Amino acid sequence: MNLSNHIPILIIAIPLLAAFLLPLINRINKKATGILTTLALSVSLLLTIALAVKILTVGPQVYVFGATSPSLTLPSGLKFPIRIMFQIDAMSIFMGLITAVVSFLGAIYSLSFTKKYDGVDKYYSLLLLLTVGIFGMEFTGDIFNFFVFLEIASIASVALISFRGVDLGEPAEAGFKYMVVSSISALMVLFAIGIFYGQYDLLNFAALASVIKYSQLDKIALGLLIPVLAMKAGAVPMHMWTPDAYSEAPAPITMILVAASQASLYALFRVVFSLYNISLNTLTVGWIIIIFGLLSMFIGVTMAIIQKDIKRLMAYHAISQTGYMLLGVGVGLAVLANPEALKDYGITAMEGGIFHIMNHAMYKGLLFLTAGALFFRTGTRDLNKMGGLAHYMKYTTIFFIIGAAAIAGLPPFNGFASKLLIYESVYKFNPLLSIIAMVVSILTLASFVKVFHSAFLGPKLPQFKEVKEAPRSMVFAMAVLSCIIIFFGLFPDLIVKNLVHPAVMSLIEQLQYTGTVLGGM
Amino acid sequence: MIGNLPYVAVVIFIGLGIYTLMFKKNLIKIAIGVVLIQNGVNLFLITLGYRKGAVAPIYTYAPSGQIMVLPTPQALTLTSIVIGIATTALILSVAMMIYKHYGTLDTDQVRRLKG
Numbered sequence: 001m002n003l004s005n006h007i008p009i010l011i012i013a014i015p016l017l018a019a020f021l022l023p024l025i026n027r028i029n030k031k032a033t034g035i036l037t038t039l040a041l042s043v044s045l046l047l048t049i050a051l052a053v054k055i056l057t058v059g060p061q062v063y064v065f066g067a068t069s070p071s072l073t074l075p076s077g078l079k080f081p082i083r084i085m086f087q088i089d090a091m092s093i094f095m096g097l098i099t100a101v102v103s104f105l106g107a108i109y110s111l112s113f114t115k116k117y118d119g120v121d122k123y124y125s126l127l128l129l130l131t132v133g134i135f136g137m138e139f140t141g142d143i144f145n146f147f148v149f150l151e152i153a154s155i156a157s158v159a160l161i162s163f164r165g166v167d168l169g170e171p172a173e174a175g176f177k178y179m180v181v182s183s184i185s186a187l188m189v190l191f192a193i194g195i196f197y198g199q200y201d202l203l204n205f206a207a208l209a210s211v212i213k214y215s216q217l218d219k220i221a222l223g224l225l226i227p228v229l230a231m232k233a234g235a236v237p238m239h240m241w242t243p244d245a246y247s248e249a250p251a252p253i254t255m256i257l258v259a260a261s262q263a264s265l266y267a268l269f270r271v272v273f274s275l276y277n278i279s280l281n282t283l284t285v286g287w288i289i290i291i292f293g294l295l296s297m298f299i300g301v302t303m304a305i306i307q308k309d310i311k312r313l314m315a316y317h318a319i320s321q322t323g324y325m326l327l328g329v330g331v332g333l334a335v336l337a338n339p340e341a342l343k344d345y346g347i348t349a350m351e352g353g354i355f356h357i358m359n360h361a362m363y364k365g366l367l368f369l370t371a372g373a374l375f376f377r378t379g380t381r382d383l384n385k386m387g388g389l390a391h392y393m394k395y396t397t398i399f400f401i402i403g404a405a406a407i408a409g410l411p412p413f414n415g416f417a418s419k420l421l422i423y424e425s426v427y428k429f430n431p432l433l434s435i436i437a438m439v440v441s442i443l444t445l446a447s448f449v450k451v452f453h454s455a456f457l458g459p460k461l462p463q464f465k466e467v468k469e470a471p472r473s474m475v476f477a478m479a480v481l482s483c484i485i486i487f488f489g490l491f492p493d494l495i496v497k498n499l500v501h502p503a504v505m506s507l508i509e510q511l512q513y514t515g516t517v518l519g520g521m
Numbered sequence: 522m523i524g525n526l527p528y529v530a531v532v533i534f535i536g537l538g539i540y541t542l543m544f545k546k547n548l549i550k551i552a553i554g555v556v557l558i559q560n561g562v563n564l565f566l567i568t569l570g571y572r573k574g575a576v577a578p579i580y581t582y583a584p585s586g587q588i589m590v591l592p593t594p595q596a597l598t599l600t601s602i603v604i605g606i607a608t609t610a611l612i613l614s615v616a617m618m619i620y621k622h623y624g625t626l627d628t629d630q631v632r633r634l635k636g
Contacts, residue, residue: 144597151604155611162615169622170633176548176615183555183608184542187562190601191535194562197594198569244634 007051008063008086011096012135014047015040015103019128026121034111037124041104041131048100052093056502060089060516062141070204070517082204087141087517090502094354095138095266097499098361101484102259103131105477106252109369112471113252113376123163123250130156130256137263141517143196144203146267147189150232153260154182161249161257174244181241185228192221205275206517209510214279222280225271226288232264235326236295239319243303246315247381251372252477254311255365258318262357265322269329269507277510278337286334293326294436301443309381310371310451314364317407317447320440321360327437328353328422331429336508345425350504351496352421358495359414359488363406366481370400373470373478374455383454390456392467397456399478404452406485408445414485417492527568534561548616548626555612559605563598570594 003010018040022033055061063086064070070083088096107127114120133153140146162175193203195217202208212218231238242261246254272285300320307313332350335341373396374389375381390397406413409420419441427434469475488495506512534557541554570591576583578592616626623631 144600148600148604151608155604155607158611158615162618165615165618165622169619169631172615172618172622173631173634176612176619176631179608179612179615180542180551180555183612184558186604187555187558190562190597191565193597194566194569194594197566197597203593248634 004050004054006063007047007054008061008088008139009065011044011047011051011100012132012139014043015128015135016132019125019132022121022125022128030121033121033124034107034114037128038104038107038111040128041100041107044131044135045100045104048093048096051088052097052499055088055090055093056498060087060506060512062087062516082202082207082517084145085141085204085517086139087206087513088139089506089513089516090499091266091270091354091504091506092138094358094499094503095263096135098262098358099131099134099138099259102361102365103127103134103256105365105369105480106256109252109255109372109474109477110250111473113250113372113474117163117250118166123160126156126160126163127253127256130160130253130260134256134260134263138266141205142203143193143205143208147186147193150182150189150264150267151186153263154179154186157245157249157253157257157260158182160253161245163250163253164248171248174241174248177241178245181231181238185232188224188228192224195221195224204517205270206514209275209277210514210518212276212279214276218276222271222276222285226268226285229264229268229271230289230292230326233261233268234296234319234322235292236299236319236323239296239300242319243312243315246318246368247309247311251311251368251375254315254368254372258364258368259361261318261322262325262361265325265357272333273336273507274510274513282336283334286330286332286336289326289330289333290433293323293328293330294433295323296320296326297323297437297440301440301447305443305447305450308383310374310383310386310455311368311381313383313447313451314367314371317367317444318360318364320444321356321364321407323440324419324422324437325353325356325360327426327433328356331426331433332504332508335429341429342508345428347504347508348421349425349429350507351500352418352425354503354507355421355492355496355500356415356418358499359406359418359485362481362484362488363403363413363415366399366403366478366485367407369474369478369481370396370403373474376470376474377467378464383451386455387458387464388456388460389464389467391460392464393469395475396470396478399482400452400456402482402485404445404448406489408448409441410445412486412489414488414492417489417496421496524573527564527571531561531565531568534558534564546628548619548628548631549613551628552609552612552616556605556609559601559608563601563605566594566598566601 065084136149158179162171165172234242304316328349332346335346406415409415538554538557575588575590578589
């Protein structure tokens with residue numbers, strides 16, 4: 001048995017196994033749960049990197065459950081049209097890398113962060129399940145499997161958001177909102193699956209993509225899928241759950257929730273690019289996505305400026321940054337049917353949008369972690385009550401500056417690289433969009449200057465006399481993210497050429513996507 | 522015509538569910554709205570696989586020549602029902618926690634998070 005063929009399933013199976021082992025381990029040794037979680041996720045991270053190397057050198061991978069090829073006929077004559085499978089191409093593994101890094105660092109950060117909580121084993125179990133759900137959403141090649149993983153991720157994240165709900169009211173309230181929103185979106189996805197199945201008798205993404213006709217029913221399915229996936233990604237005007245859920249979840253969970261929202265964003269791109277591609281009216285759908293993006297950017301940032309709760313402020317910025325991704329990819333979609341424009345600026349715009357997904361996961365994760373460190377030491381998230389913390393928490397201050405500079409798009413950091421790609425390509429499509437994006441970026445900077453000023457600067461306050469630097473595991477997680485941010489900012493070419501460009505091409509070229517599965521059929 | 526009645530039921534289920542979500546202010550009723558939509562979608566899937574006069578899709582025991590209902594939608598529905606139970610249980614338990622802290626289930630008063 002060659003284990004290297006089974007990497008895709010091992011990435012998911014190991015955290016899943018660990019998740020159900022944890023309650024048992026907890027009986028034996030309470031402290032081992034966190035370490036086991038970290039171990040399982042580090043194995044997952046290593047396997048994801050190995051798989052990424054394989055995919056980027058060899059090509060897309062298909063992992064079929066219970067068979068060696070997608071359409072194997074058993075000796076008894078039993079034949080499945082298309083089996084259940086994982087289909088992992090450059091775009092999936094791009095998202096998978098983000099998830100692996102974020103969940104691993106989230107687990108490390110949690111080692112210190114959860115010291116004040118009861119029932120830590122359940123916390124870790126849910127964290128692992130959430131990771132499994134996100135990985136599954138990104139890797140699966142089967143649309144019904146996607147629904148199942150979506151639900152796993154939703155249920156785990158709701159339980160984690162309302163984790164502190166035993167003692168406080170607000171987390172329960174946020175959890176309720178998120179649960180209603182995510183079950184409605186999952187059910188609408190299921191309804192769309194029913195529509196596809198009724199028409200084509202297929203559940204596989206690639207097989208569906210090869211026969212899809214863009215009939216009236218397909219339009220209805222698209223009309224169900226785009227809003228609900230945008231809702232799960234937190235785009236305005238379906239963003240009402242985002243600030244609540246992000247601000248009430250424990251900080252490391254918020255970081256992983258950002259990755260979960262991005263998995264929905266990935267699914268949205270997969271649907272419009274790999275499933276429908278140019279069979280749909282790309283200009284109209286592209287503009288719909290661009291308008292979602294514009295609204296998210298602008299409303300997100302204007303709402304962020306007036307916030308007083310540090311995590312709520314960052315959550316509104318998360319909405320605003322999602323807008324950039326939608327804008328970049330939306331422009332790419334709008335010119336998809338026009339090869340010249342696509343080559344001229346469409347691909348660059350998409351590269352900017354996709355690269356921004358990874359950058360956003362890193363710097364927003366870092367910012368949420370610094371907010372978590374402040375909360376951990378001071379016990380408050382209210383900016384008006386903070387002040388002078390730079391005297392006590394030097395490392396956290398530095399990490400916050402790095403994260404804030406990256407999100408505002410200042411040069412040596414990664415946010416600048418992806419935002420510049422978006423500005424210069426979107427300008428060729430429509431100058432106004434580019435100008436709005438720049439204005440939003442300036443407002444972002446203004447709002448983070450405010451946070452920096454009110455939380456870190458100023459004289460030493462008497463009530464924070466006891467405040468110390470964050471514990472070591474939290475500093476470690478933040479330091480790793482900072483290094484990644486600086487590395488991406490200094491060598492954006494390296495990342496764009498080796499990771500982002502293949503991801504964009506695998507989205508654009510539908511034939512390549514269907515060909516990996518259907519091949520000789 | 523009569524064969525389309527289940528689809529009408531699907532529309533009624535989902536319509537009632539959405540109505541409940543939009544206009545009812547009790548958290549338990551909102552949970553019921555979610556369940557109504559779940560049932561509508563499940564009924565939709567099952568109806569897709571129905572064939573008139575067909576037998577259960579058990580390959581080895583079916584009389585030869587008899588048509589069968591489609592097994593895949595039934596498998597999908599079963600999965601979806603199980604997920605639905607987990608979702609409903611979680612929604613209700615969160616509603617319980619909210620009741621414990623706020624002393625009410627009225628959405629107008631459960632509003633500490635805003636702005």
